[in-house]
Amino acid sequence: MNNFKMKMNFSDRMFTFTIYVLLSLFFLMILYPLIFILSASISDPSAVVAGKVWLWPVKPTFMGYEAVFKHKLIGSGFLNSIYYTLFGTAINIFMTLLAAYPLSRRDLYGKNVIMFLFVFTTMFSGGLIPGYLLVKDLNMLNTVWAMVLPGALSVWNVIITRTFFQTSLPIELLEAAQIDGCNDFKFVWKIVIPLSGPIIAVITLYYAVDHWNQYFNAMIYLNKQSMYPLQIVLRNILIQNDVNALMLTDIENAAQRDALRVLLKYSLIVVSTLPLMLVYPFVQKHFVKGVMIGSLKG
């Protein structure tokens, strides 16, 4: 209804005003904790501990960030996370396209059976222990495979991608290609993939965010520190409060050390979240598109 101008009487004005006020309140409630954490992360540690930081940084310092970057595991965790995310997402995209295209074809014999085989796994699963034993029996514990193979395919993303193919690849395209002697492999490689840029963007983002934020598989499948992804390192520091004393050795005073530990956590939250937050505004429209395609036939 944005298209037509309307006369606003008093009650409409009041109504609009109320909407703006409520939305602003909600907006501030979301924004405030984010700003606070950012400010706290660059404030003086003693000011943070004493509760002097409310909105803006107090006596700005980058001590927290220095401590973060000095921490050995955080660096390696970052690199591991990048590795698992890139490798895992590449496998995801490959598998999803392989599954989605044939399932989008009406002439695929046995389509419903195969589809059922896929969808059933979203409703019923063997559970945690059998899954764990499988990974163990395949000798994948403590290997990168445990991080990328168990979740190599998400059935939801296959469904979204299939819907995209069904709605945006006209059947005439296939017929024309077939008349010209194009086989299915070639058709996928030369026509389908070049035309599915938008959907590949969407599922890449979905998969990549999942990999980046994932910690549970790493927790049960990996026990070598050198292989830990960032989220596990974060969990140890933020939640289990396991701040290695070694990295704060240059500070004598116990109270100061405590304060720096708090500061380090704020900085860590910022460092680990910032990459996604910086990328996200540019890719926001793709996420939105993904939800829309998904809602066509979820």
Next chain:
Amino acid sequence: MKLRLNKIMRVWQLYILLSLPILYIIIFKYVPMYGAQIAFRDFTVSKGMWGSEWVGLKHFIRFIHSYEFGKIIKNTLILNLYNLLAGFPFPLLLALGLNYVRVRWFKKTVQMVTYAPHFISTVVMVGMLFELLDTRNGIVNNLLGLVGIQPINFMGNPDFFKSMFVWSGIWQSAGFSCIIYLAALSSVDPSLHEAALIDGASQRQRMWHIDLPSILPVAIILLILSMGSMLDVGFEKVFLMQNPLNLRTSEVIDTYVYKVGLVSQAMNYSYSAAIGLFKSIVGFILIITVNQIARKTNQASLW
């Protein structure tokens, strides 16, 4: 017969493409389902998965009669119902509100910021909760201190656990969840609004009588469908927020399975697998039931 073979042969290349995904699904999804039979055996590492003795329903009966059973089931159901019902109105209201905002930059900014928390990982989200709600130097207790309230130990008090889980979830996902409603609102026929305007309807009336009814079906279907997955919402977050102090209200089926199976001293794969299987079966029945209901009410369903 010949015809069928013909149909298959004509698209044999599609089967080649599908072979890898199907192999994946079989190995990583169906093999564990088959492996779930250890729930009916007494699994010992020495005898392996297939050599261990059959014990029938022993582990299930043990679970149902165990001291934990009632508590875990209750926690799981209450946490998820609370989460669903409290979380339900916010995305809806946000979408209705945003739909009436005509100042583009305002709308864009609100959307940008409210969607953002969706991308915060569970670990960081819980870490933020810990920091902001800290008893000694968290901002929330500092604010409460200003109005003279004694510091509250949010994380250590079992009575707060469910509310903190639910409301931090709303903070994190209300924005992103409203996208689907905005999509539904954008497909409302403009002529309805034009007609209402001509008849002198106010904005409030149009929201109430046009916009709300047009997204309510979507909302109700989403609500019904999410009831189907009622047993497994947010395991990762529950697990991270859990500590010995709030265990009374924070122990849910999934965390219990994990502890019994992979953490406890006497690792008991079979018992843990039995609890997991129990959950899968109940969950499956729930999804089927709920989907039938959804189909009856609105033709929309998962499949």
